[in-house]
Amino acid sequence: MGLWAKLRPSGWVYPTTILSLYGFFANCRVAEPFLTPYLIGPHKNITEEVLTNYLFPIWTYSYLAFLFPVFLLTDFLRYKPVIMVQGLFLVTNYILLCFAPGLPAMTFLQVNYAVATSTEVAYFSYIYSMIPLEKYQRATGFLRSAILAGYTFGASLGQMLVSLAGVDYFYLNAVTLGFMSIAFLISFLLPMPKRSMFFKEEKAAGPPSQKEDRLRNNSHEHPVIDMRAAGPEEEKMEHDGRAGWCSKENLIAAGNLLWGSFRESYSSRHLVYWSLWWALATAGYTQIFNYIQLMWDHKEPSATSSIYNGGVEAVCSVVGAAAAFSVGFIEVTWAVWGELALGLFSTVASGAVFLMAFTSSIWACYAAYVLFKSCYMFLITITIFQIASNLSMECYALTFGINNFIALSLQTIITVTVVDEAALGLDIVKQFIIYGSYYAAISFLFLIRGTYIACVRNSEPKEPGSGVVVISSERF
Numbered sequence: 001m002g003l004w005a006k007l008r009p010s011g012w013v014y015p016t017t018i019l020s021l022y023g024f025f026a027n028c029r030v031a032e033p034f035l036t037p038y039l040i041g042p043h044k045n046i047t048e049e050v051l052t053n054y055l056f057p058i059w060t061y062s063y064l065a066f067l068f069p070v071f072l073l074t075d076f077l078r079y080k081p082v083i084m085v086q087g088l089f090l091v092t093n094y095i096l097l098c099f100a101p102g103l104p105a106m107t108f109l110q111v112n113y114a115v116a117t118s119t120e121v122a123y124f125s126y127i128y129s130m131i132p133l134e135k136y137q138r139a140t141g142f143l144r145s146a147i148l149a150g151y152t153f154g155a156s157l158g159q160m161l162v163s164l165a166g167v168d169y170f171y172l173n174a175v176t177l178g179f180m181s182i183a184f185l186i187s188f189l190l191p192m193p194k195r196s197m198f199f200k201e202e203k204a205a206g207p208p209s210q211k212e213d214r215l216r217n218n219s220h221e222h223p224v225i226d227m228r229a230a231g232p233e234e235e236k237m238e239h240d241g242r243a244g245w246c247s248k249e250n251l252i253a254a255g256n257l258l259w260g261s262f263r264e265s266y267s268s269r270h271l272v273y274w275s276l277w278w279a280l281a282t283a284g285y286t287q288i289f290n291y292i293q294l295m296w297d298h299k300e301p302s303a304t305s306s307i308y309n310g311g312v313e314a315v316c317s318v319v320g321a322a323a324a325f326s327v328g329f330i331e332v333t334w335a336v337w338g339e340l341a342l343g344l345f346s347t348v349a350s351g352a353v354f355l356m357a358f359t360s361s362i363w364a365c366y367a368a369y370v371l372f373k374s375c376y377m378f379l380i381t382i383t384i385f386q387i388a389s390n391l392s393m394e395c396y397a398l399t400f401g402i403n404n405f406i407a408l409s410l411q412t413i414i415t416v417t418v419v420d421e422a423a424l425g426l427d428i429v430k431q432f433i434i435y436g437s438y439y440a441a442i443s444f445l446f447l448i449r450g451t452y453i454a455c456v457r458n459s460e461p462k463e464p465g466s467g468v469v470v471i472s473s474e475r476f
Helices: 002-007 013-026 032-040 048-076 080-099 103-118 121-128 133-163 169-187 210-218 232-239 248-265 269-299 309-329 334-358 362-388 393-419 428-458
Strands: none
Touching: 013 080, 013 121, 013 133, 013 169, 032 048, 032 133, 032 169, 032 269, 032 309, 048 080, 048 103, 048 121, 048 269, 048 393, 048 428, 080 103, 080 121, 080 169, 121 133, 121 393, 133 169, 133 309, 269 334, 269 362, 269 393, 269 428, 309 362, 334 362, 334 428, 393 428
């Protein structure tokens, strides 16, 4: 009976398994490491300048426009419909890549992919509305492992098909379309959550569950609509389904909960600085990830040379995962040394980006990218752990959305000034010099602050006989 309870749609194993399968297939993007060679090749015949200074910026601008509305809509619709929309738009994305010719179609492709990207928040948010609190850590590990396994498998398969079988890039996109179609079909199997994090609705009868009590305590007891005390009109709205969710009282309650979660998330200076690194570093990382294939093609043109983009991305996934996994085994007082670590590893990342820009060797460029991505994966894991361990799930979800929104806003500013043909429109090498300088500025900021905090906190008085430093985080 215990195993059957877990495997039922209402248990925790079933939704975790289905969502993990979805994450695996949705990230089996065999063609993604070869996107730039495909677009500038004979299939699409787009010039490198148009791709760099016109097409790719459209994705950034569209992503910024969709991110925050989709974040709120995801919670309101209770996650599953948004995951299904993501699957649909991923299918559409590869249909366009396979069969739609011309620059206008590729322009629409960037907007389409921005919608798919903006819905990624639903992937992790979904599971937290479906399973018990004590299963969060295990479920999160399964979901992240599924993403890593899917991406590594897809990149490795793409590299083998190109290097060993000489498969044309078009067929890589066709294979990826098949994987995206499987993911889309799997999304239909997900059970529908009965609640959301911010747009809450009480059950019609019965005392609140222990889980609901925990959520209410985590949210500082912000008001929710109590249907048990509702009058005839409210009861009618409840039975009408979605009408109750759109009521003025529920929207006000959701707004109060959002505001309370925001205040809790950024009430500590310690959390603010970790969030600052998250936003700054993610903006630079995403920009480099988006344009690295153009740098590789500049170093070693895909039209005349063998390329190993898929193999490099697969190695990055494994090394980055190992770096992130190692965080759990490093015994460091992150409250004391964490920000100094952010500065030191950001310095290494900055050096790796400069190496990508100045080296003439494609292999050195590959190695620098692996080093850069591993540093980012290592640091973002520490950052997420530091933030999530101090917040309730509602606050963490909101912090995740706000930090990524700020990161995307910064990335948009970089794109507008550095990449867009309407402004500087720099070539790819000069862009990476700017990105290296950007990471150097981040590392300088956190080296200074991290050194200061380490010195001051190590000089704090210790509790008698305990060897524990007495720390007041609000001072910093």
